[in-house]
Amino acid sequence: MLVFNHLETYLYLALVLFAIGLYGVLARRSLIAILISVELILNAASINFMAFNRFLAPHPAVGQVITLFIMAVAAAEAAIALSIIVAVYRKLKSINIEHATELRG
């Protein structure tokens, strides 16, 4: 299983995740889906941190700590996002981003 002993593998994985997340953010119309895509981006970042930490960081714990932090932050973010989404739903009776088109120009 040499593949798993290479930094590149994880970097590419993270990159793919990042790309998927970005694509999701740009392409999906449902707020929930967009939120999930954002989470993907964050996870991509965490994977990077872990990978780097695992392969070439002097201090073993740093990456994991960071990842933990990111999880926490992501959780908070999700909570806030959801609450706002609920508010959106209340106001617009929809969670389709394309219905939020009041502000322009």
Add this chain to the structure above:
Amino acid sequence: MLISPLMGLMVLLLLKEEQKFLIRAVSLVAAGISLGLAIFVFVAYDKSLGGLQFVEKYEMVKTFGIAYHVGVEGLNAPMLLLTGIVIFTGVLTMWELETRTKEFFIWILALVTGVFGVFMSYDMFMFFLFYEIAVVPMYILILVWGSTRKEYAAMKLTLYLMAGSGFIIPGILMLYAASGLNTFNMLALHGVHFSPWVQKAAFLLLFLGFGVLAAVWPFHTWSPVGHVAAPTAVSMLHAGVLMKLGSFAVLRVAMYLCPEGFHYWAQLMALLATVGIVYGVFVGLAQTDLKYVIGYSSVSHMGIVCLGLATGTVDGLNGSVFQMFAHGIMTALFFSSVGYIYDRTHTRDIHELGGFSKIMPVASAFFITAALCGAGVPGMASFWAELLVFIATVKVFPINGLLAIAALVVGALFALRVVQTTFFNTPNPKFEHFEDVSPFLGLPRMMLIATLVFFGIFPQTMVGMIKTAVIPFLQGM
């Protein structure tokens, strides 16, 4: 001198809108003090000594080498005198103002503070700061108290001038940066010898920037519109003093700091100036609005100023500065008399007016005097100025000089046409009932005329003063 308008301003802020007389009185006193100081400086200036006198200096920002550094020399002493006279008469002229009096005088005084500052500053930063202070109140003054098409005019004027500053800032900073002295002090910067490229670029930027305010062709279109829209005193200040800021700045900053750049662009300057002179009179011929006419005459006269600067000779500069002074007074006279007539008749269309010498002989006498002065009749200050400028020009740029001189004919035609249609012929019955200028309101105009004639008869008093500065100035270049 800087302080007195500020003081007046402060006091005005405290006053109530209702106490109109008090407001006027205060602003008049403020103006009077500054006039007095200006005269004092002009007289007390030691010509034999020359150089910079009455210097005040105070470090403001050491890190960037900004300092409050003012002084008086032969170049700006006349300008100070001019400003003093014009503001004083201006305040008197606007004595009858009723609407939003307080604000008006506040802004006027603010403007004047700026003007004094520009003329006296020897620190580029403060120079520019005061420059802007002088320019900006214009917008409000025109917009609130102005007349025809004021929104358009005010916006146009302000943006135009600000665009000018858009050129000035890089120019100034370029010199600042290139000197590497980390100081804005002009006297210090004058010592530096900038590389030719810097000089050319900086001079061009500064010339264009300040040229806008000096109504150099083709950046003049704001000035007639602005004059027309502005209320009387503002037109007086604006055409009389502010436009001089431009030319003065070209002299004091651009030419002073980058002589090589000046020599490189002198041709262009002369060309633009000449075009301005000829162009101004011809366009003025076709105008029917009194203020437009005057506006274009200013364009032409400012052209003469620039022409004088472009020659870069002692005569030219003497004439040019003298012309700044003379034209300032003259235009102030123009506008104040026109303003008086307009306030009565509410028209400035020269065909509608007519025979005013019959209705209000004094008022029209004022205007006619100004017009003759504009036509360059001897015995008036401006004659000498133009004489000097033209002689100097023919020597340096023969073609431009001859063209400019030839324009004088049209200039005469131009002035007389207006005078004839407005003040001669049979009076328009509509205006027969208007009474003439009251002695009190006549006073400021009389002062202006007196100034014109005095310096027309004793030009040496002025030229001698200017010379003290011009000769070293040119040696420095």
Add this chain to the structure above:
Amino acid sequence: MGSCDPIFLSCFLIVALPLLSFAVIMIFTWRRHKLSLSISLTCSTIPLILAWSLFYKLHNAVTLAKPIITQVNWLVSDAVIVPFGFLLDPVSLLMLCIVATIAWLIQIYSIGYMEGDPGFARFYADLSLFGMSMLSLVSASGMLQLFISWELVGLASYLLIGFWYEKFSASEAGKKAFVVTRFGDIGFFMGLVFLTFFMKDLNIPGLGIFDINGAALTHKLSEAQVTLCALLIFCGVAGKSAQFPIHVWLPDAMEGPTPVSALLHSATMVAAGIYLITRLFPLFAASATAMSVVLVISTITLLLSSTIGMVAKDIKQVWAYSTVSQLGFMAMGLSAAALGGSTLFAGYYHLTTHAAFKALLFLCAGVFIHHFGTNDFFVMSKDGGRKLMIPMVTVTIGALALAGIFPFAGFFSKEAIMAQLWHLPNKLWVGLGLFGAFLTAYYTFRVIFVMLFPRKDDNPVWKEYYVREPGGHGHGAHDDDHDGHNGNHGVPWVMAFPLIVLAAFACVLGFMQTGLEKFLLGESHPHEMNYLLLVLAVGSALSGIGLAWLDWGSPAAKWQGFIRKVPVLENFFIQKWYMDHFWRWFLNTVIYGTFSRIFTYNDRRVVDGGVDAVAFSTIGSGRLLSFLQTAFVQLNLLFMVLVLAGVGLYLLMGR
């Protein structure tokens, strides 16, 4: 020299007093007629006395070669140094006296003429202004000072011509006069500018007239330089002395009150041009080219104006044209003298005599006009002009003098000029001169005869000639308050007195020739009497008179100018050689129509339009960019990512 010098002081007073009175009247007393009058009179009498006293004090002391110059620096710039001072030599002294005298006489005369006019005080103020500037012009020591007074004279004439400003024609004429003379003055000014440099190169600052002449005499100035300057300066002369083609302003200038016409537009101001030539005679003389140009132009002027004079019906117009022609005549004399290497005497002499009799003629005309409220001498004749004794006699004297009949002044001066012309290799000039004299005599006596021998009232000729416009055409608003005492009394004394004085001058001046010459040139040439020329001259004059008699005088005459035979010509003359039309066209089409319109258009559309275009395009681009901010957040995000990617790529490339 300091101003403590008595001569300087007196000269200064001569110049300053009228100015003072002008200022005082204009500022303070312009509502109080009597007071203003007294001020102005005092301020013109004292200079008169001073001038004559100077004349007596110095008339032996000074010569053309070594005049008295007394001056202080007026303006000292770098290359430009303007002295203010006085140059006293025979020429200026004499002229000083003439000007002072005539000005004084005119002021006396005007008491009657302008009486009761609303602008009485203003009139006297302007007269004083004129007096001051004319006197300083005459006595100026430097060219620039001379130029300044020259301009001021123009200003005064502008004010005086347009005196009745309610009248459109008057103000128009004033404007015309000012602008047209300005037109010439520009040339003058340019000439001075060049002269400044040429003199500067000789490091003689200040353009002292004496220095210039000295430089010209000693040929310090090259031929080309002299020619250039002389020609340019002559433009000024042509403007002021109404030489072809810019003579058009002078006839119109008759719109002014008649005393003004007498003072400015015949005796003094218009003579200033000729005077300038005499001042700078050495300069002009030094350039043959310039002088021949002058000769040609002046000849044209002479003929043109006298032919027009033949058909004019307005008495002042006739005198005006005769003035123009006489000025041309003087210029001819001077140029001929210069070319013939002779002296300036002839022209200058004619200048003095002409000043006397032309002023006389105008004042008489003034009397008639004032009396009959019209300018048309046919009308005067029908209304019994001959009944006014004093003016009738004096006008005849003046006419004789003008026609150049012995023993009147004109005879001698014309003789002198003829002599100069005679000396020219080309006899054409003298021929033309004689022809001019003939014409002069003719139109002069046309007037006289018509006035003297009116036809019976039922005579058919009146149908053509007796057209009396209501309100008169001479001096509009003015004569309304004077129609009251038409005919009911003779001529007011104040008006008669100057006539007599001038008439006396016209009679006696002729016999002062040698004295004057001696005074002017220091020595008088023995006159070899050229009888042929004498005969020719007198003959031409007499034949002119005779023809006039046939056409207008004799009972048989049917009041038709011989020119009537050639209608084309007559019309041509009546239309004043179409000069006015030409200038009018020039002004309307070229100045207003072309330049002014084009520039204005350019200003509106191109310059201003350009600016506005910039502004609008800015706003437009703002509106355009605002579409970037779509309502769809995802598009914005996309854009964001794309830009980010772009920057990333740029960096990767740029590394």
Add this chain to the structure above:
Amino acid sequence: MNVMLFGPELYYLGAALVFFFLTLKRKPEPKADYQIAMALGLGGLLVTGLCLCQHGELFFKAYRVDLFSQIFKFALALGFFLVLTICHNLPQIAERDQAEFYLFLTTTTIGMMLLVSSVELLTIYVALELSSYSLYILVPLRRGDGIDVEAGIKYLLIGAVSSGVMLFGLSYLFGATGSTYLADILPKLPQLASSPIGLLGLLLALAGFFFKLSVFPFHFWAPDVYQGAANQVTTFIATASKAAAVALLLRLAILGAGYGYSFTKALVILSIISMTLGNLVAIIQRDFKRLLAYSSIAHAGYFLIGILTLKEAGYIAAIYYALAYLVMNFTVFMVINEVAKDGRDLKIQELAGLWRRSPLLSLSLIVGLFALAGVPPSIGFTGKLLLFTSAMSQGYFWLVLIGAVNGTISLYYYLRVIYCSYFTDDPNLGPITISTPIRFLNYALIAIVLGFGVFPDRIVELAKAAVKTVL
């Protein structure tokens, strides 16, 4: 460890707790809440003032306290306090939410305070998120017609994405340097700038900061949020959070010192684009707050000028301008709050006749706007000129020229506002009554804007010292 070092943060933490308890009350008492808030705000100002001269390091060097950070903390505290002063009535926020409003205002302040003095990637990230999330919540807190939630969700999305991107970038930085301390990372930047991964990391990392500063292309949230959020919130975003963002960028730049040529060039381009775009679009705006949003985008460009010079003078100018911007922008927003008593979005036309309705407000409006436009004698003019000066001495001629021209463009729309407020009139708009404290606030602001404009020496010296401590 010295408590004083961490004083401000602790204090605001306490304040947050207080507000938290206030939220728990059964029946809301807005007045009382407001008074408490004012008191706390004032206290905070004092505390930060006292801690101004602290310096030291905390949390394993992850957290650095120096004059630089303290100045900005003071600025934040000032912003916080100023915003509180105009919260005396919160018509747009439900009474029972007002305590929460204060709570989140406090937390975001804390976040920013952490932000300005954190020198470690993770800390920066957490602090950034803390400040942002509170704002995410504050924006839709407004009661209204749905544009608030829309603004909120857009803000959240753009914010989340850019912070995600930043995080991703940070991970690369971490990878490339093996450390999370700026002090270790930034010295390595020069060679990083040559390695694609580091470059990418750097770029992506900057995204987050640019988002806060609303630099092009991360500006899209600004107009919507400015318009959508309650006026007070907008005020806070427009003033305090900008200062924080500038501080952070400055810290990066200052420690960084050499990004390499192409990188600065990219920054130059971005700054030019953002100021031009901001100014141009602002011209056509009708809604005053939206207009100010675009002007803030333009100003982001100006800030960048100071930062990308990478020289002391530039940093000084940037600090000065950040402080100036805080004050002058607040002046304008204060006027908005006073004019729109009911907390509505202010159309420019609605300023009509302000000179009659309340001369003082119109005066402050003019002063504030002229300051923003960079017209002397104002703090804004001086700041702008200092920025240009520093840029010019680095030879960015065109940047300065464009900047100056942009100044003209911006003047156009500021003048339009002044025109409406000063020269048009609408008879059916009554006079505006302003309470005494606000009146004095006005005087104070005008005095500051003009006074420090003419005598900027103090501030400049302070900024200089601050930069010295960090260099």
